[in-house]
Amino acid sequence: MKIDRPQENEYPPFYAGYVARVPETEILEVLREQPKELKRIADSVGADKERFRYGSDKWSVRELFGHLVDAERFFGHRAFCISRGDANPLPGFDEKLYVSQSSYDSRSLSELVKDFSLLREANSRHLENLEATAFSREGVANGAKVTVRALAYIMTGHARHHLAVLRERYAIG
Numbered sequence: 001m002k003i004d005r006p007q008e009n010e011y012p013p014f015y016a017g018y019v020a021r022v023p024e025t026e027i028l029e030v031l032r033e034q035p036k037e038l039k040r041i042a043d044s045v046g047a048d049k050e051r052f053r054y055g056s057d058k059w060s061v062r063e064l065f066g067h068l069v070d071a072e073r074f075f076g077h078r079a080f081c082i083s084r085g086d087a088n089p090l091p092g093f094d095e096k097l098y099v100s101q102s103s104y105d106s107r108s109l110s111e112l113v114k115d116f117s118l119l120r121e122a123n124s125r126h127l128e129n130l131e132a133t134a135f136s137r138e139g140v141a142n143g144a145k146v147t148v149r150a151l152a153y154i155m156t157g158h159a160r161h162h163l164a165v166l167r168e169r170y171a172i173g
Contacts, residue, residue: 001128003027003135006150010138018157019150021164027152031124034159035117038068041166041173042109050109054169059099061170064162065112066104067095071158072116076123079151082139083130092142120155127152 006019024030042065051060059067070093078090104112127148135149146154166172 001028001132003149003152006147006153010145010147011150011154012142012144012146014144015146015150015154015157018161019153021157021160022153027149027156028124028128030156031120031127031152034156035113035120037163038065038116038159039113041163042113045109045172047108049170049172051105052170058169060105061166061172062107062109062112063099063102063104064166064170065109065116066102066107067099068159068162069104069112069115069119070095070098070102072119072123072155075151075155075158076119076126078139078141078146079123079148079155080126082137082141082146082151083126083134083148085137086139089143090139090141123155 002025005025008016011019022030045061050062053060074093081088081090130148135152136147138145138147140146163173
């Protein structure tokens with residue numbers, strides 16, 4: 001099934017950069033394939049670099065991957081609820097708080113990639129089995145309107161954003 005790109009009025013301006021990172025039109029395929037890229041990058045990181053931070057107040061490589069896991073949970077939950085027509089406003093999340101309250105720095109990168117991959121598989125399977133009309137359903141998340149279609153692009157673009165951070169600031173990938 002082909003899913004049209006979301007229009008700018010389908011997501012908050014904050015997410016425009018994430019959506020822009022996804023030029024592809026076959027979003028379901030991109031969602032399915034992205035965990036392979038994360039695994040490839042994680043496999044290139046030596047165990048001695050998994051706790052590396054490029055600044056004292058920045059996340060370690062493990063924490064960055066853990067953040068990807070947290071975000072995948074949140075975006076996937078939002079897409080699920082909105083696709084089902086749930087009109088209840090969905091909460092935002094404080095990514096810094098979530099990472100600070102996690103044990104991500106004590107978990108291996110391979111475990112974190114596995115968590116991400118399993119979540120992404122579940123989210124992808126859900127999206128792949130939706131009727132076409134569900135992708136244009138709109139809900140409210142973190143106080144702003146968003147569609148299921150936009151969330152699929154945001155999920156992909158968010159991970160790409162952080163993979164770019166790994167390349168640019170951590171010299172990984």
